[in-house]
Amino acid sequence: MTGETYSLPMVALRGLTILPEEVRHFDVSREKSLQAIEEAVKNGQKLFVSAQKDLEIEEPGAEDVYLVGCVVTIRQVVKLPKKMSRVLVSGEVRASLVRMDSETPYLQATVVELPDDEVVSGEREEDDPMNREAMIRGLQDVFKEYLLKNPKLSKELGMQVESIHDLKYLTDVIAANMPFSFEDAQELLEETNVMRRYELLVYKIVNEIQAQKVKEEIQSKVKERVDKNQREYILREELKVIREELGDDNTMSDADEFQQAADALKASKEVKEKLNKEIKRFRNSMNSPAETGVIRTYIETMLEMPWDKTCKEHKDIAFARQVLDEDHYGLEKVKERVLEYLAVRALTKKGEAPIICLVGPPGTGKTSIAKSLSRALKKPYVRISLGGVRDEAEIRGHRKTYVGAMPGRIANGMKQAGVKNPLMLLDEIDKVSNDYKGDTFSALLEVLDGEQNNKFVDHYLEVPMDLSEVLFITTANSLQTIPRPLLDRMEVIEVTSYTENEKLHIAQEHLIPKQIEKHGLKADQLTISKNAIWKMARNYTKEAGVRQLERKIGDICRKSAMEILEKKKKSIHVTERNMEHYLGKELYSYQMANEEDEVGIVRGLAWTSVGGDTLQIEVNMMPGEGEILLTGQLGDVMKESARTGISYIRSVSKEHDITDDFFKKHDIHIHIPEGAVPKDGPSAGITMATAIMSAVTGRKVRADLAMTGEITLRGRVLPIGGLKEKLLAAKNAGMKTVLVPAKNERDVEEISTEITKGLEIKFVTHMNEVLKEALV
Structure with missing residues (x-):
């Protein structure tokens, strides 16, 4: 019968290829297909089936189907509702479509059987039984490995494959029982050379095994992750129950603690709504540690902010004047302005906090007077150094989408102060610079504007923060580098150079006692005469402030301490005459007036x-x-x-x-x-x-x-x-x-x-x- 040509009824299959030795059922609903099956049942049960190339075509022609199909024997036909039939067939032999007649009530195909070419490497396979046996065993082993990965396939199939010793029959049986796509099955059907069909089948089975392994690995990882999260959840619930049984008071979860703190927080409605929303997100993300960490940090920061927490206003003008006079000699303009502010607060109960900018040479006490102000007003003191700040996010904060995001320096300063009305010193505001990350001066405009800083928004916090009650003090050495719009928002007070007489008083009342204590000396062990201080200020320093003068006093204290220990002196008196012994040669000399015109x-x-x-x-x-x-x-x-x-x-x-x-x-x-x-x-x-x-x-x-x-x-x-x-x-x-x-x-x-x-x-x-x- 090999190579024989004959005519058979034909059915074009959609998305299905039937192989020799394969038992398969399929449903038919097209009228021509139903007629073809009836005709085949009447005339020997033989039917030719071939797969359609395009599944959407309703009336396929010869060019719409694959030329290589399979001659099958109809085993059973079951009538279904809606003019459908289910047909059970078994594949017999490969056949090639020679001609197809679609004018008849059913498709009539003229086909020729395709013989199998059993030549292996140029020799007849039956002449080399050793080679044939090796190929059979190799194919059986590969299929056995596939069966281990797919336990749903019956054991009988494995036993059947083990008992087959014919290579052609073995390839057909295994190919018929593999869940290949119809394209892969069509490729095997069209291959008539047994050797090439064997290699193609082995290749496709190995691919299926590899795909199965990758799938198992992915499923294993997913299962491991799900199991870990489930385990953590169960352990947390068990721990909660154990604590309840032991009567432990600390039974609240982190989310419950946050909620309790949020309810007790003094803040605006907008802040509380934002907090409640984030706490809800925190509850829902308990199984995601990365997201939980970010939300936890944000909630903790929000709870630590002093939204509506204020410190009591201290309005004792006499006490404030006393503190300022104790800590600083001179600086009358600054002291007068602060006392005016206190007087206004005392009368109005609530006055606008001025934004004062202290401008003057280095060492004139601009930073230290802000500290004294906080003591005089009994306000928390926060110092923010702006020297070298060039990123706008340093002031406004980073958005939460960035890794390592945090609030800006202003918000951090408020958190550090713990109240919404501290004294905040913005030191070295003239040293702020800009770069491609933004204009830092522009960010400060909103902070230092009394008309709009009651709604200052930090990018990290995302809710308005009230800075209107903060007493801002800024310092600068020069006004040249401060932009005009920013300068316009500040009240500039000039801190001028100290006179020699002022330096004398500062040294006697502040610097000398401070340095004597710092160097472990007693007040009666070291005295410095008035003329010595004048000479020190005139000939050993050249400055507007008193920093160098303090260093020179420190030099005298160190040498005095050494003399007291080495030479057992009880006290040391520094005068204008012995000054050179402690400080060396004079460093500066004033160019005195010429003697003659x-x-x-x-x-x-x-x-x-x-x-x-x-x-x-x-x-x-x-x-x-x-x-x-x-x-x-x-x-x-x-x-x-x-x-x-x-x-x-x-x-x-x-x-x-x-x-x-x-x-x-x-x-x-x-x-x-x-x-x-x-x-x-x-x-x-x-x-x-x-x-x-x-x-x-x-x-x-x-x-x-x-x-x-x-x-x-x-x-x-x-x-x-x-x-x-x-x-x-x-x-x-x-x-x-x-x-x-x-x-x-x-x-x-x-x-x-x-x-x-x-x-x-x-x-x-x-x-x-x-x-x-x-x-x-």
Whole structure:
């Protein structure tokens, strides 16, 4: 019968391929398929079946089915409702479709049986029984391994496979009992070479085994994770029951404790709603440790925040004044402003907390006075250093979506204070910088704005926080780097340089007792005379504050302690004469007033970050071609002042008997000694103009006179800043008379008599007045 061609009724199967030796049932509902089965039952039970390529086609043609199908024998036909039949068939032989007639009431196929090619590696298989036996055993072993992974398959099938010793029959039986897709089954059906069919079958079975292993591994991991979570849940429930049986009070879960704390928390409705929502999430995520940890941290932070918790207001003005006077000498403006704030609070019961910005040189007590304020007001004190902060999230906090998210410095400061109305010091606000992560200054705008900081939102907390009752104190060394919008929200109080007398009082009342105690000495073991302190402040330090002075006192304390121990001295008295023994050679010396009046030399006054200083401006006239030389590392502003002064003098040359061609035949050299030190600022105009006029006319300048002020082209004198420090420098240099712009008269009135005493201050409005006072 091999290779025979004959005609049979045909059924096109959807999503199904039947293999030889396979017993399979399928349902038919199409009219032509039902007719084909009836015809086959009438004529020998034989039927040709082939799989459709496209399952959606209702009336398939020859091109819509696979050419290789299977001749099957119908074993049983069962009628079903709705004109359907269930057919049980057994596969017989492979056959190839030659022609298909679809015009008849049923599909009629002309097919040719496909013989099996049993050649293995060029030889007849039956001629090599050893090779055939090895292939049979290999296939049986692979199928046995598959059966171990699929215990649902019957044991009888395994026994049947073990008893088969024909390779062709074995491949057909095993292929018929494997749950292959119809595409894989079609591939095996079309392969007529027994050797290649054997290899293809082994490959597909091994793939099934590997897929089964991966599936088992995934299921095992999922089961292990589920079992662990289930075990933890059961253990927690058991622990809860055990605690209840033992009568242990600590029976509440973490979620219950959070809920109890949230109910007792004094906070707004919005905060409580957010907390309750997060606690509910915490309950539902108990089996997810990663998520639970994040939510737990957030809830704990929210519960620690002082939403509506305040400390009692202390309004005793006398006590506040006493504390401020005890801790600080001077600083009258700051003390006065704080006492005003207290007075307003006492009268109104609730006043707006001012945002004070203390600006001044380093070491003048800006940070320490904030600490004293908290003691005077009996408020919790929080210090936040802003130096170098350049990330906006440092102020506003990180969003919870980020790993390691946490609240910003402001929210952390509030949590640290424990109340909503502490004293918060924002130190070094001028040192804040920006980068690609955001504008830190802009983040501070909301914090330091009394109109909107009652709804400050930290990105981590996600609910508004009231900062309106916080007493903010900020400090800065300079206002130049603070943006104007931020500066506008603060009340600036200038903390100026200390005078020598103030340094004396600070040293006697604060620094010396503090250092003596710090170094383990007693008050009667070390005394420092008043003249010694003055000399220390004048010749061993050069600063606006008292930090260096405190260090020098510390040096004296250490050397004194060593002498007391080594030389068994009972007490040490430091005076102006033996100062060098403890501190070495003098480090600084003031440039004292010249002894004689000279031509072309004028003493100017300058402001520096460490206080005031005097500048000696020298001018020389030389034969030349009208060049102007400026030396001494002058900045652009001072160069402009020098040129303006020269232009003014040239404009009034006739009034001072200066020839018309004088400036064409002479070079002017303006120099300020200490050339390595950069100098700039709009306050040396009249000084340079006076020195130039003196050099041009040959008239001497008073040696005991100093001046400060800027000049215009028409000779008007403009006001300047830093007057207190400049007058202090003039007094230390031994000057008797100081020329000051008339518009600075009100500034002089505010300066203590301690500085102005001994100085003759003359106010000038025009260069004519300056020259009249300065030139001899």
